[in-house]
Structures are given as C-alpha cells and as structure tokens.
Amino acid sequence: MELRTYLRIVRSHWLGILLLTVLGVVVAFGWTLLQPRVYTADAGGYVAAVRGDGATDAGSALVAENLAKAKVKSFLDLGTWRSVAENAIEELGIDASPEAVVNRVRVTNPADTVNIKVEASASTPEGARDLAQAWIRGMAAEIESLESSDGASLAAVQLVPGDSARLPSAPSSPNTRLALAIGGLIGLALGIGYAVLRYTLDRRIRSADAVEKETGVAVVGLIPEERSFTPVDRLLPIDAGSSGGANAKLFAVSEAMRELRTNIQFMDVDNPPRIIVVTSPLPGDGKSTTAANLAITLAANGQKVVLIDGDLRRPTVATIFHLVDGVGVTDVLAGRATLEDVAQRVGRAGNLLVLGAGKLPPNPSEVLGSERMRTLLRELAEDYTVIVDAPPLLPVTDAAVLSHSADGAVVVASVGKTTFEALTKALVNLDRAGARPLGVVLNRVPRKGRAGYRDYRYEGDYYQSGKPAKGGSAKSRGEAVTVPDSPADLPGAVSARDVATGAPAEDAVVEAGAGLPAATETAPVVKKAREKTGEAIDGGTRRARRTAG
Secondary structure: OOHHHHHHHHHHOHHHHHHHHHHHHHHHHHHHHHOOOEEEEEEEEEEEEOOOOOOOOHHHHHHHHHHHHHHHHHHHHHOOOHHHHHHHHHHHOOOOOHHHHHOOEEEEOOOOOOEEEEEEEEOOHHHHHHHHHHHHHHHHHHHHHHHOOOOOOOOOEEEEEOOOOOOOOOOOEOOHHHHHHHHHHHHHHHHHHHHHHHHHHOOEOOOHHHHHHHHOOOEEEEEEOOOOOEOOEOOOOOEOOOOOHHHHHOHHHHHHHHHHHHHHHOOOOOOOOOEEEEEOOOOOOOHHHHHHHHHHHHHHOOOOEEEEEOOOOOOOHHHHOOOOOOOEHHHHHHOOOOHHHHOEEEOOOOOEEEEOEOOOOOOHHHHHOOHHHHHHHHHHHOOOEEEEEOOOOOOOOHHHHHHHHOOEEEEEEEOOOOEHHHHHHHHHHHHHOOOOEEEEEEEEEOOOOOOOOOOOHHHHHHHOOOOOOOOOOHHHHOOOEOOOOOHHHOOOOOOOOOOOOOOOOOOOOOOOOOOOOOHHHHHHHHHHHHHHHOOOOOHHHHHHHHHHO
C-alpha cells in the first residue's frame, strides 16, 4: 500500500486508533496501581590496598592501586554470598531466607574505578536504606576475614564503607511514566492494526478509483451527501434562480447533477443515449432521487425529458414530485389511456413530463419486457430524453429487462453502504441481459474526511455569496427550478383524463401477460386527478399522444 493509503486509513479510523491508545494508557495505569511499591536505596564503598609502614613513594602507591583494581572484580561475586545475607538478616532481624534477601540486592562496580555500589530494595524506604548499609558492612567484614591469612594479621586489601545510604523519597517500582508510555505505544500499535484490518476486510465502496479498478466501469458522477433531503423533500429546485437561498444551499448536489448530465451527454457525441435506465444494486441507494434530479437537470438545460416510473413493485416517482398517483405507464400499455391522459407536466418551462407507474400489475417483469413497452420507449425517444426509474438489479430482474430495451443503464451505489460484491453482481446481471452499463454514480459521498473525494464547500461558498453570476439570468441559463407543493400549483400541468370514457375493452392488455387493472378500477383515480389538475395539454404533449397512440 502507498503512503496516502495509510494516511486515508488513519483518517478514516482515527477515532478507533485514539480509543485503543487511550485504553492502553488506562490499562497500564491500572496495572501500576495493582503492583506493590518497591523502594531502592544505594550505599557505596571503595577497595583499598594496605601499604606497609613508611611506604609513601609513588611506586608503592601505584602497586596498591593496581592491587585494588585487581581485587574489586572478584569482590563483586562476594556480594551474592549466603554468609553476607545471613549477616544482614541477623543485624536487621529480617524474616526471610538468605536466598530471598540476595535477590533484593544488586552489587556493581563502576568502570575503571575501585568503588563498589550496593543497591537494595524493600517495601519501605527505611527497609531499603538499612539493608543497603548492612550489606556493605557485611561485605567489608567478609573481605577482611578472607584477606587476613590467620585472622589476626592486617588484611592486604579492605573494603572501606563510604557515605551512608539515603532515604528514598519515591518508589523505584512500578515506574508509572514508563508503564504509561509502553501502554500508549501498545495501544497505538493495536489501533493501527485494527484500522488496517478494518480497511482490508471492509468491502464497502469508499472511493471512485477503487470502483473503477474493481469493476472496470467508469464512475460518471459523484453526488455529495445532502442532510437536508427528506423522504418528502429531496428534489433540486425547479423554476428558481441560481442565487436564491434554497438553491445556494443545494449547490453541491446541483453541480454534481450537472456534471453527471454532461458526462452522459458526451459519452457518445455522435449518438448520445436517449433512453437511460437508472437503477441500483439494492434498495435504499438513492436511485429514485438520482433519476428525478437528473431529469430536472436535463430539463433545466432546455431538453425535453420524460421521467417514467419503471418500478412497478414499489413506485415512488409520483410521491417524490407530489403528483397524482395511481395512473401511469401501465394504463398506457394496457390501452386504457394515452400518454397525454396520464402524463403530468412539471415546471413552468414545460420541458419535463412525469409518467407514474399506474396500477401495479401482478407480472411486472413481463410488462416491462413487453413489445409495447419497447415501442413506447422508442417512440418517446424520438422527441424526448427518456429517464426510467427502475427497480434494483439484485432482488428482481425488472431493471435488467428494461435496460435491454434502453440505450444503457446508470447504476447508483451508496458510498459506505454498497459493497463491491453487490455492485459487481449487479453489473454482471446487466451484462447477462445484454444491457450496456453507462457508468456508476456514487451517491452520498462524504463532503470531507475521505481522501479521493472533492470538498464541495469551497465552490458552494463562492456561489452562496449572493453576487449575480455573469452570463444573464437564471432563466436564460436554464437553471433548476422549485417543485410546487401540490399538482394544483403546477403552471401548465397536464391533466389526467378520465380514461374510463372511451377506454378499450378489458382484453387490451400487454402482449407479454395479463393482470393489468381494468379501466373501471382506474377511473376514480383519474377523475380525481382531473379535478385537481384540470389543465389542457400543450402542443408538445399532443405530438407525444400521436406518437404513443
């Protein structure tokens, strides 16, 4: 992995790394509280050679010094003798074995000196001080006994006790600072290991580069996460200026949709896609919102667009636009209504037609794959750019069937939710149906905190400044516009006519299968729609009626 990959891992899982580091410090501190306190005191002495009477010349001094240096090394081992420990036990009245006392004492000799240093440990400061002093006295007595040949003559070499041991002011063990440092380092190592393991095992989509590398399909759009979207309000503004407050708040999403529109338009300059299916691997990836906002963005650019709700299982397009529900594409396919009877126009410009799902049939896949559906899409594509909101690819086959009749499919995936396995399987389903994947759109992209994604805040700050942009008004530039709260507020909205009047016989169903609702079931809904919207259709819709009829 590259350095930036490690930086991305740390940035993505910094909280887990921090928590594990803090946990390591806390555990280390708890360990120090459970350990017994040990105090250490040291006492010292030096080895001296005894010179004869009157030997004050330099030569005698040099000989005595060399003798002391030669002896001091051998005296170090004497500090671990049992006899020295017994002497200290007897002097201090210690209730312990000689072996246990020896383990509490350390005897050393600083380099190139004749000094001997004794370090003694005990559970109290006084005990450590007394043991160190008793030990140095015991070693001196033992050396004197060994160096005197008959026990009465003066020893040639002596251990002279130095300054008395000082009372320790703080315990030497446990070393709290060292323990905390080690605990923090261990916690940090565990945190980094946890982050790397999470990154390795996490198969959720995180970056556009990873998607293109894993699937071989281009990422044609990055839609940032927009927390202000709700199930009832998730559309870009329609018929609103580009400098308005609401539009400025949604600048990041609007700009992302414009980029997606541009990428689709220039995907094949000579033969741009006219029928586009928008789908996703699984429900909840935002395909319906993406399809609706893409249709709005295309219409804002002056193109004539038809948005069809191709999800005949869980339709949502009419609900998103707050339009009349219950009539739509299934009525057109069954011959009970024409396009102008059930299509509903959105926006003052009149470039966007929305065709709901209609009554839900028992055989959605057969209806969507029928010859009548293919004919309807081809005829609409002559005058409109057709956007079809299709069901997810993995639960049902409807989207694959629709994509076979379209110019291609745009697959919407959620960052941090959709897995590479799900996306790959969805693309495989398209390939098996002979459909063309136009590209992948990554939805709910975090605006910050993840390497590889753009930060939209800076662009948004410029356009939210309230200054009018150059190049004319928002209307002349084809900016996105607001959605009215109800169909009655739609200027020039298309009425849903009473298809029960003059409707064909009930046997007028799609060729692929039966089960579409009868015209008498649809009549009350479209009658209500006529009462709410009751507007005449314009010339463009009449042309669509002639083509679709």
